Amino acid sequence: MEEHRHVTIYDIAERLNLATSTISRALKDHHSISDKTIKKVKQTAKEMGFVPNTLAAGLRGNKSRTIGILIPTITQPFLSSLISGIEITAQKSDYTVIIMQSHDSYEMEVDLAKSLYSNRVSGVICSLAMETKDTSHFHQFSNNNIPLVFVDRVPRDYDTFRVVINNYLAGYKATKHLIEQGCKRIAHLTAGSEFGTLYNERKRGYMDALAEHDLAIEDDLIVVLKHMTYEEGVKACNQLFDLKTPPDGLFAPGDILAVSAVQTAKKRGVKVPEELAVIGFNDDPISEIIEPNISTITHPAEKMGKAAAELIIKNLKSVKEEDAKEITFLNTQVVVRESSKRI
Amino acid sequence: MEEHRHVTIYDIAERLNLATSTISRALKDHHSISDKTIKKVKQTAKEMGFVPNTLAAGLRGNKSRTIGILIPTITQPFLSSLISGIEITAQKSDYTVIIMQSHDSYEMEVDLAKSLYSNRVSGVICSLAMETKDTSHFHQFSNNNIPLVFVDRVPRDYDTFRVVINNYLAGYKATKHLIEQGCKRIAHLTAGSEFGTLYNERKRGYMDALAEHDLAIEDDLIVVLKHMTYEEGVKACNQLFDLKTPPDGLFAPGDILAVSAVQTAKKRGVKVPEELAVIGFNDDPISEIIEPNISTITHPAEKMGKAAAELIIKNLKSVKEEDAKEITFLNTQVVVRESSKRI
DNA sequence: TATTTTAGCACAACCGATTGCAAGAGGCAA
DNA sequence: TTGCCTCTTGCAATCGGTTGTGCTAAAATA
Numbered sequence: 001m002e003e004h005r006h007v008t009i010y011d012i013a014e015r016l017n018l019a020t021s022t023i024s025r026a027l028k029d030h031h032s033i034s035d036k037t038i039k040k041v042k043q044t045a046k047e048m049g050f051v052p053n054t055l056a057a058g059l060r061g062n063k064s065r066t067i068g069i070l071i072p073t074i075t076q077p078f079l080s081s082l083i084s085g086i087e088i089t090a091q092k093s094d095y096t097v098i099i100m101q102s103h104d105s106y107e108m109e110v111d112l113a114k115s116l117y118s119n120r121v122s123g124v125i126c127s128l129a130m131e132t133k134d135t136s137h138f139h140q141f142s143n144n145n146i147p148l149v150f151v152d153r154v155p156r157d158y159d160t161f162r163v164v165i166n167n168y169l170a171g172y173k174a175t176k177h178l179i180e181q182g183c184k185r186i187a188h189l190t191a192g193s194e195f196g197t198l199y200n201e202r203k204r205g206y207m208d209a210l211a212e213h214d215l216a217i218e219d220d221l222i223v224v225l226k227h228m229t230y231e232e233g234v235k236a237c238n239q240l241f242d243l244k245t246p247p248d249g250l251f252a253p254g255d256i257l258a259v260s261a262v263q264t265a266k267k268r269g270v271k272v273p274e275e276l277a278v279i280g281f282n283d284d285p286i287s288e289i290i291e292p293n294i295s296t297i298t299h300p301a302e303k304m305g306k307a308a309a310e311l312i313i314k315n316l317k318s319v320k321e322e323d324a325k326e327i328t329f330l331n332t333q334v335v336v337r338e339s340s341k342r343i
Numbered sequence: 344m345e346e347h348r349h350v351t352i353y354d355i356a357e358r359l360n361l362a363t364s365t366i367s368r369a370l371k372d373h374h375s376i377s378d379k380t381i382k383k384v385k386q387t388a389k390e391m392g393f394v395p396n397t398l399a400a401g402l403r404g405n406k407s408r409t410i411g412i413l414i415p416t417i418t419q420p421f422l423s424s425l426i427s428g429i430e431i432t433a434q435k436s437d438y439t440v441i442i443m444q445s446h447d448s449y450e451m452e453v454d455l456a457k458s459l460y461s462n463r464v465s466g467v468i469c470s471l472a473m474e475t476k477d478t479s480h481f482h483q484f485s486n487n488n489i490p491l492v493f494v495d496r497v498p499r500d501y502d503t504f505r506v507v508i509n510n511y512l513a514g515y516k517a518t519k520h521l522i523e524q525g526c527k528r529i530a531h532l533t534a535g536s537e538f539g540t541l542y543n544e545r546k547r548g549y550m551d552a553l554a555e556h557d558l559a560i561e562d563d564l565i566v567v568l569k570h571m572t573y574e575e576g577v578k579a580c581n582q583l584f585d586l587k588t589p590p591d592g593l594f595a596p597g598d599i600l601a602v603s604a605v606q607t608a609k610k611r612g613v614k615v616p617e618e619l620a621v622i623g624f625n626d627d628p629i630s631e632i633i634e635p636n637i638s639t640i641t642h643p644a645e646k647m648g649k650a651a652a653e654l655i656i657k658n659l660k661s662v663k664e665e666d667a668k669e670i671t672f673l674n675t676q677v678v679v680r681e682s683s684k685r686i
Numbered sequence: 687t688a689t690t691t692t693a694g695c696a697c698a699a700c701c702g703a704t705t706g707c708a709a710g711a712g713g714c715a716a
Numbered sequence: 717t718t719g720c721c722t723c724t725t726g727c728a729a730t731c732g733g734t735t736g737t738g739c740t741a742a743a744a745t746a
Contacts, residue, residue: 006405006487008702019726024704034724051483054461055402056702059731062349064398066441073427080423084416087444091455096462098409098441101430112434118397119439140394144349259632289602289633351732362696367733377694399732402701 007050016044027052054096058120066096067312068121070112072104072129072153077284078301079127082151085305086125093313095122106131113137123147123312125305128155130191130227147315149308156197161315162327163308167198170297170332171205174251174279177295177334179213181277181342183249186210187221187240189257191228202253202281221247228253233260241268248276249340255280255287258294262339277340292338300330350393359387370395397439401463409439410655411464413455415447415472415496420627421644422470425494428648429468436656438465449474456480466490466655468648471498473534473570490658492651499540504658506651506671510541513640513675514548517594517622520638520677522556524620524685526592529553530564530583532600534571545596545624564590571596576603584611591619592683598623598630601637605682620683635681643673 009023016023018037026033026041033041058064067090071079087097098119102109109129116124117140124141128150135155141148142160149161178186188206191199203222210217220243223236233252237260240247252258258280265272272278272292280287280296287294307328352366359366361380369376369384376384401407410433414422430440441462445452452472459467460483467484471493478498484491485503492504521529531549534542546565553560563586566579576595580603583590595601601623608615615621615635623630623639630637650671 006702010702020703021705021727022725024702025725032724037724049483051457051461053402053463053702055398055407055463056731057704059396059398059402059733060702060704062731074417074430075420075423075427077418077420080418083442084418084444087417087442091443096441096458097443098439099426099430100434100440101427114394115439118394120396120398140392263632286629286632289606289629291634349732353732363733364697364735365695367735368695375694380694396732399701400734402703403732403734405701 006053007048008053009050011048012041012044012050015048016040062120063122063316064096064120065094066098066119066121067309068116068119068124069097069099070102070109070116070124070126071099072127073101074099077286078152078282078299081301082127082305082308085302085307086309087305088302089306089309089313095309095313102129104130106133110137113140117141117144117146121146122316123149125149125151125308125312127151128153147312149311151304151308153198160325161308161311162325163304163311164327164329165299165304165332166329167201168205168208170281171202171251171253172209173205173332173334174202174281174297175206175209176213177336178249178251178277178279178340179209179215181249181273181340183247183277184215185218185221185245185247186215186249186251187223187247188251189223189225189228189233189236189253191253192224192226199253202251206251225257228257230256230260233257234264237261237264238268241265241270246270246276250276250278252278253281255282255284255294255296258296258339259286259290262290262292262294273338273340273342277342279334279340283335287335287337295337295340296335298333298335300332304330349396350391351396352393354391355384355387355393358391359383405463406465406659407439407463408437409441409462409464410652411459411462411467412440412442413445413452413459413467413469414442415470416444417442420629421495421625421642424644425470425648425651428645429652430648431645432649432652432656438652438656445472447473449476453480456483460484460487460489464489465659466492468492468494468651468655470494471496490655492654494647494651496541503668504651504654504671505668506647506654506673508642508647508675509672510544511548511551513624514545514594514596515552516548516675516677517545517624517640518549518552519556520679521592521594521620521622521683522552522558524592524616524683526590526620527558528561528564528588528590529558529592529594530566530590531594532566532568532571532576532579532596534596535567535569542596545594549594568600571600573599573603576600577607580604580607581611584608584613589613589619593619593621595621596624598625598627598637598639601639601682602629602633605633605635605637616681616683616685620685622677622683626678630678630680638680638683639678641676641678643675647673 009020012023013020023041026038074080090097100112106129135158151163154162190203207217225232250261252261258278261278262272265276270276280294282299283296287296352363355366356363366384369381417423433440443455449472478501494506497505533546550560568575593604595604601621604621605615608619613619623637625642626639630639
């Protein structure tokens, strides 16, 4: 196997008897280089198989045209769509995407943040780990003018960009939908309050919707889960069905949970939606396929990814314009399907 | 906002009155540096908030401790699990993962390959785009001793690492299972022959299983799809159901297709599995949730990702040992669920 | 005590692209 | 012919670690 060494601008310079600076400029159509030279250089570069070394360019400019993504896991449909949106947008502007999974561990998140910094990423998009309470490991970005965008699972108090949906409103809308379908005892699954604002907001929406319609908020009907998994969903649902007066509606803040509810109900002979109306969250592909189809709240993952990436890229161009670190709210919609349709 | 400049080994060297070489070596426990110095350097580095610049290191050594992933899309469950496996393994060895989506376009794949090379990735893991026939854009890696591993959708004739399942055997097993359930007219969906070996192998297995059991291979029962999507699956199934003598079994080389079959059957009043036994492929989450549950063939995505990443990392250590570019076959299993259970 | 060995550290080149500044060539007006 | 300006191109420093080689002083050996 022959050993090519990488072709550099030095090689091109030598071949054409020009300075490397000229090559460098010619390759990016710098105005101070004559068209003749530009054409010649590009031609030769192609002939010689020149591929620029982004490491060198990055080192010199101390920026790498790289967007770092730090998320709990990529296998969740929401997150993989998010990444996809980021990657598509990044690609258009010639940015590269690097991905790291925290697996919801605070410790890993801290390590990986350092690793991203070490890679001199141009910007960071992050959805926080479940465990994370302290966010000081992100200061290294803020302090060094590296744009930082939190998505979906965002910290409550951090002055930076945030791309989210209005979880409160979404929770409210979901619950209201169930109420409109005639539900009187609506259950809700949620995460411990220590896990950031996301689930709390949805819960607030849930509670406000109940209150607004003069429905009692019963502690029995609110089940706190440790993890938002199918298994815990099943457990929670069984617990709910075992109540003296079981719920007639359920707002699950995730489609996997909604699926677990639908299936548990089926197993126990509880009819959906007649005896239990269910609405999920996220509009995962699965919600459209299971029977009955699950009503849900859209969660525009890819759009959020695109928005986040655009924020970074835009912000990199117009350096620190000190525009307030805005919060981008994307819209959600109630998708009514069979699992909640009573009327 | 205060502007920190990045702390470098020069800063540490100055502070401690040592040479940068000493700092560099001390930070990686080089044997020629005294323990005292090492301790002192590490201590100071931490105090000053030093974070190594991987770009600089990469430039010098012409390797970036980065694994490039080039796949059609990350939103498919199989592929996102694959990435997850790669990322987990990479993280353990302190490698970074960069991701690019070809969206099944040959042109993009060529571009992105160049981009990966431009980033001086240490290794590449790729699952080919549907469109790709010519693979010469990967020569740049092979020619420069950059380990290249193809996964799942691999080229037929490229001397490099490949991590795959035995698609022939899997197709055979799937079909045989249907035969054992009493199916006599087994249909099969497949992709055009120009799309690499993957679907062809499954089809070969299908055909051999039929032949072995003295079942006729009928062209009518083999539907060639342009894309392996839900919509095309529905179309294909309708076409099959419209036959004078419709099939009584279906081997779909993907769970999404199997889902489309099950749902189309339901819509048309065809009973699954009684009138049509269905088996899918991949063991996507969805196959366990839809009703009836779909029998399927496991496709160990995460394991394949890990195997691929390990191949790269291992190969990077023991430089070009010229061990034949092995093919790693991972096992698959038939998972029998309701959609095909007749006996 | 003289000499060899070794531990510990410094020097400086290097990786490859970028960019501010300098300078040479050619054109044009005075 | 001289001077000035514009257009092109070259020089050289720079980004921040890495590493082969060389030097010095202390430790080990004769």
